[in-house]
Structures are given as structure tokens and as C-alpha cells.
Amino acid sequence: MNLLKAEKLSKVFGGLKAVSNFEMHIEKGELIGLIGPNGAGKTTAFNLLTGVYQPTTGVIEFDGESVIGLKPFQITQKGIARTFQNIRLFSELSVLDNVKIAYHSHVKYSVAEAVFRVGRYFKEEQEIEEKAIEFLKIFKLEHKKDEIAKNLPYGEQRRLEIARALAAKPKLLLLDEPAAGMNPQETQQLMEMIHWIRDEFGLTILLIEHDMSLVMGVCERIYVLEYGSIIAHGTPDEIKNNPKVIEAYLGEEVVS
Numbered sequence: 001m002n003l004l005k006a007e008k009l010s011k012v013f014g015g016l017k018a019v020s021n022f023e024m025h026i027e028k029g030e031l032i033g034l035i036g037p038n039g040a041g042k043t044t045a046f047n048l049l050t051g052v053y054q055p056t057t058g059v060i061e062f063d064g065e066s067v068i069g070l071k072p073f074q075i076t077q078k079g080i081a082r083t084f085q086n087i088r089l090f091s092e093l094s095v096l097d098n099v100k101i102a103y104h105s106h107v108k109y110s111v112a113e114a115v116f117r118v119g120r121y122f123k124e125e126q127e128i129e130e131k132a133i134e135f136l137k138i139f140k141l142e143h144k145k146d147e148i149a150k151n152l153p154y155g156e157q158r159r160l161e162i163a164r165a166l167a168a169k170p171k172l173l174l175l176d177e178p179a180a181g182m183n184p185q186e187t188q189q190l191m192e193m194i195h196w197i198r199d200e201f202g203l204t205i206l207l208i209e210h211d212m213s214l215v216m217g218v219c220e221r222i223y224v225l226e227y228g229s230i231i232a233h234g235t236p237d238e239i240k241n242n243p244k245v246i247e248a249y250l251g252e253e254v255v256s
């Protein structure tokens with residue numbers, strides 16, 4: 001069974017078909033890339049998969065169940081977490097609190113226990129803090145835990161956003177241009193981290209990335225979107241040699 005299945009998906013804004021006849025099948029444990037020229041519809045596809053937009057037509061099934069009509073928070077609870085192209089952190093909160101917040105959809109203590117700060121509240125809050133720090137360690141942010149999120153350099157804010165998404169314990173993690181704004185060295189480290197977290201947490205990952213050589217290096221399968229439709233999918237080698245892809249990227253280097 002596919003972990004994620006999207007079929008005949010479309011989204012129309014006014015007269016513009018931002019996504020049309022979009023098809024994607026992802027198996028548990030895969031690391032998949034979604035690429036395409038500017039304006040191809042990649043972010044719109046993510047917004048459909050995460051309930052930010054409702055599709056005009058089509059099917060989206062996650063873990064065997066339709067997620068059409070669900071709100072973004074309900075989709076997160078089902079096990080899909082994401083990051084955004086324009087980083088969305090709680091910018092005035094500390095680095096640690098940004099990650100701790102993601103855990104609060106899973107807490108078991110009651111409101112009364114929280115208000116009176118007794119019982120399970122203390123134990124769970126302590127556990128949450130320990131787990132949040134573990135995530136910060138993975139993303140090499142532990143030493144920044146008390147800093148205000150907005151004061152972190154850009155690359156660290158991106159890593160913090162991924163740490164926060166992971167803390168929601170997703171089965172599927174969607175990353176919208178995770179390496180945007182990073183230098184080549186940071187990008188390489190990030191890609192290694194993404195591979196590592198996939199293996200370590202048994203995750204499934206779908207990422208949008210502009211840097212072709214990077215996506216080819218890290219992803220096992222790639223979908224190519226152009227003018228809202230998937231024009232090709234396959235292994236990096238198949239994608240590199242696909243004439244439709246070469247044409248879509250005409251004038252750009254498909255792979256270095």
C-alpha cells in the first residue's frame with residue numbers, strides 16, 4: 001500500500017490551473033524529490049497535500065485514508081508535517097520553545113493538571129524538554145537553545161524548522177526548499193542530515209529543491225512538474241536523460 005497517493009489532482013485559481021492532473025505515489029521509507037521550473041506548481045502541490053488548499057478535483061490518500069476536506073492541523077495529526085519555503089517559526093520564542101510546541105499535540109496531561117502544574121504535567125514537560133533537546137542536538141542547535149529564533153542565522157532557522165517538523169512525529173515529512181539560502185557547504189551537510197533522519201526515524205520524505213545536482217544526489221526517485229502537470233518521474237538517472245525534462249530545463253544545466 002502507498003503511504004501517499006495523489007491522483008488526478010487539480011487546483012484552479014481564477015482561470016489559472018496551478019496544478020493539473022497531478023499524480024504521485026510514495027511508498028513508506030522513500031526519499032523523493034519534486035522539481036520543476038519556477039511557477040510550475042510545486043508549492044501549490046504541497047499546499048494541497050497538507051490541507052492549506054482544497055483541491056478543485058482529485059484524490060489524496062494518506063496511509064490508506066482520504067485526507068480531502070481535512071484542515072492542516074488534522075493532517076498534521078494524521079502524520080504529515082512540513083516546512084515552508086518562507087520559514088515560519090515562532091520568531092519571538094526561544095529555539096527550544098519552538099521545538100517543544102510541536103510536541104504539545106501529543107501530550108496526555110489534562111488542562112487542570114497543567115493549570116495547577118501537578119501530576120503528569122511535570123513529568124511530561126520534563127520529557128518533552130529532553131526530547132526537544134535531542135532534536136536540537138541532531139540539527140546542531142543545542143548550544144543555541146535559549147536564543148530567540150529570529151536572531152539565528154538563516155541556515156540555522158531552516159534547520160530549526162525541520163527539527164520542529166520532526167518533533168510532531170510525522171510519518172511523512174514534506175520539505176519545501178530546505179536548502180534555500182544556504183551556502184554549498186551548509187547544503188551538503190543538510191542533505192546528509194536529511195538522509196540520516198530518514199534512516200534513523202524510519203521516515204518518508206518528499207522535498208522540493210531547485211538545485212538539480214543536489215536533488216539527484218540525495219533522492220531515490222524524482223517527480224518533475226511543469227505547468228502544473230507531472231511530465232516525468234523516475235530514478236535520478238532516468239530523469240537526467242529524459243528528453244521532456246531536458247527540454248523543460250532548456251538553457252539550464254540539468255546536472256553538473
Ligand SMILES: Nc1ncnc2c1ncn2[C@@H]1O[C@H](COP(=O)(O)OP(=O)(O)OP(=O)(O)O)[C@@H](O)[C@H]1O
Pocket residue numbers: 013016017018036037038039040041042043044045085
Ligand atoms: N493563492 C494563489 N492564488 C492565485 N494564484 C496562485 C496562488 N498560489 C499559486 N498561484 C499560481 O500558481 C502557479 C504555481 O505556483 P507555485 O508557487 O505553486 O509554483 P512553484 O513551482 O512552487 O514556484 P517556485 O519554484 O517559484 O516557488 C503560479 O503561476 C502562481 O502564480
